[in-house]
Amino acid sequence: MARKQGSHSDITGPKVQAAALRLFAQHGFAAVSMRQIASEVGVQAGALYNYTPDKQTLLFELLRTHMEALLKAWDSIERPIDPLAALKCFTEFHIAYHSDRPDQVFISYMELRNLSAENFAQIQALRRGYEQILEDILHAGHDSGLMNVPDIRVTSMALIALLTGLNNWFRESGRLSLADIQGQYWLMVRGAVAAVDQT
């Protein structure tokens, strides 16, 4: 018999985040009501406000947590110094990390416009930090002559789109393993920066 009242702060908090993440990813921030989230968690709508001051902050915290965890994860791995090896490392890291968190990645791209101006600026700064990682690698590759990068900003945005696009269609349960995907994407990334000029 289910309890109708009681204190569950330790477990309800994470459940609110998880429910909001899943529903925002599936239906979009604006299309999801606080009542839907509460229903998924198993509480009444009013109880959600013990865990977030409002719906906007709930979204913001999901994005901030994701971006900070992403940056921290990169910081914690060992990065090769050689630019090509570093680019391969980045490619494989990006694919592994992002394909494992489809909902977080999805809302991080789709719901930016639903952030308030202040919150948007914070998330954008974190995102810029991630892009900078790739740009530094491309810069080193360009300077060493190991890569052909006519414009670092263009190449970095193109490569991130290439890699993140994987989330649009890849499902782990499909016919291809993560290692297969990493291998094929690395072939394409390496080719994209190795191209020499010819018509």
Place this chain on the structure above:
Amino acid sequence: MARKQGSHSDITGPKVQAAALRLFAQHGFAAVSMRQIASEVGVQAGALYNYTPDKQTLLFELLRTHMEALLKAWDSIERPIDPLAALKCFTEFHIAYHSDRPDQVFISYMELRNLSAENFAQIQALRRGYEQILEDILHAGHDSGLMNVPDIRVTSMALIALLTGLNNWFRESGRLSLADIQGQYWLMVRGAVAAVDQT
């Protein structure tokens, strides 16, 4: 002195489409109300229902019109037979067409989940048709030995993400011309399918 009543079917219809397109792209389908659209058009909310049976159909018609125009535009240009030349042609076409219609492209990617099941299936079929164009080119390139394409589906999805990602940051008014962009993206696309196996 503005008229408060009258018949404007010829001009109001397109204005409704244009206002909905702009607002959906900026704020998202679920976050935009019929009253907002009416306000942008300069009519009252009730008048919109002379031009669409409901909000859902308004979104669907925007996406359908865009996808059909895209396919028709490709059909109307001259396509080289040589696979590499065809891939270059596709790359430049995709960039030119998409960078000229940022709002249409944006909602075509972001608002798919707000379509009803029936409408989604129709849009998805049109999208599949566009992907098929690229897959056919890659298939010919693979068979002729001119391209290294381990998995046609993987490569086509990756290249479309690479190219469409341009819309995330490119603004015609920026420091780079469309021709510059087309040149750099073609270098990357060609490299991505030309890579030979090496570690």
Place this chain on the structure above:
DNA sequence: GTCTATAGTGTGATAGAC
């Protein structure tokens, strides 16, 4: 910490006058 109840506002869509 969760509940019930509710304030105050906004929503998509329709009816009928002009």
Place this chain on the structure above:
DNA sequence: GTCTATCACACTATAGAC
């Protein structure tokens, strides 16, 4: 074809009991 007025319902967020 557009207007005004409205129905019936959903929304975020808060107040106060337990």
